[in-house]
Amino acid sequence: MSVDDLAAVPRAVETTSRRLLVTEKDADGFYRPVGFLGATVDVTSVEYTFDYLRSAVERAGFRPFLGFVDTGRTYRSEGLFPLFAERIMDPRRPEHPVFLASLDLTDDATPLEVLARSGGQRAGDGIMLLPEPAVDASGRTHCHFLVHGIRYLADAEPLLTRLRVGDRLVLRSEPENNTNPRALVVVESSGQKLGYVPDALLDYAHSVRERALTVVRVNGPEVGVRLRLLVRLDGHLYGSEVPFSGPAWQTMTDDRS
Structure with a gap:
């Protein structure tokens, strides 16, 4: 859960x-x-x-x-x-x-x-x-996250003021990103960038099928840039695509390690 x-x-x-x-x-x-x-x-x-x-x-x-x-x-x-x-x-x-x-x-x-x-x-x-x-038994999955990197996108601020709760956003791959070729950028309906998926959620987000990304909360600048845009990712995972599982996610006390 x-x-x-x-x-x-x-x-x-x-x-x-x-x-x-x-x-x-x-x-x-x-x-x-x-x-x-x-x-x-x-x-x-x-x-x-x-x-x-x-x-x-x-x-x-x-x-x-x-x-x-x-x-x-x-x-x-x-x-x-x-x-x-x-x-x-x-x-x-x-x-x-x-x-x-x-x-x-x-x-x-x-x-x-x-x-x-x-x-x-x-x-x-x-x-x-x-x-x-x-993730439920049928593979349906969801996750809330705060969009990262807003401060580094000069055009993001005016776009945020136009967003409303329930608006649909899109995740777009950015293989040309020199910092992280696996980056997923959050874009609004016109295709303009709003920010990025957090690094540690990239494996999960890449695995989600039939993705739907929705605005949950848009906050003003008074809360600080880290809390400006809260979204929810919904979709499906199939087979063994379980979040935070596998050898890379074993703990020091995991019996399987």
Whole structure:
């Protein structure tokens, strides 16, 4: 089950689990997968976990996060780990309702819902979180994400002011992109660029068939450029195209590794 589905799950039912992908910006400006932040929820409690990806630990120059120095264990906590809790806006702040609205969330949103929608980014440390896409038994899939790279596209700002909730957008391959030939650019109806799919979601987005990309929320400049455009990708996955699965996504504690 995806974080995106949490609001639809009755709180007093069976145990449910969900997780977020934790990424970190490298020296080249790419957000590389580092680990998974998970939560197991039952009627009375929540247990949070954090695991490193083997591919991250074995990457040249890898440095563990503060508070997670033992790369070979699963970290567990009844409360959200400080590294991630400090990325959630204090509900007592007067701008908190505006912040939640900018993410298309209500005041009963859980910490992982907020992190999944906002990315939990802070200036200086390069850490960003992304939701694990939802996939049902028939292969139908969806995922919310904030469009990246808007600040680097001079023509994007006036286009944003014309977008409305429910507008359909398109993903277009950009093989001529010198930074990342696998980049997927988000374009509006006239074909003009609005931004990009986050790096760590590219494998998933490329795999989605019968794609439908929809505007969920368009925010003004007062929320900051990172939160300007929230979209939802819908479609189908077939066969073994399971998001965040396979050897590259094994954790250090995965029994299959």
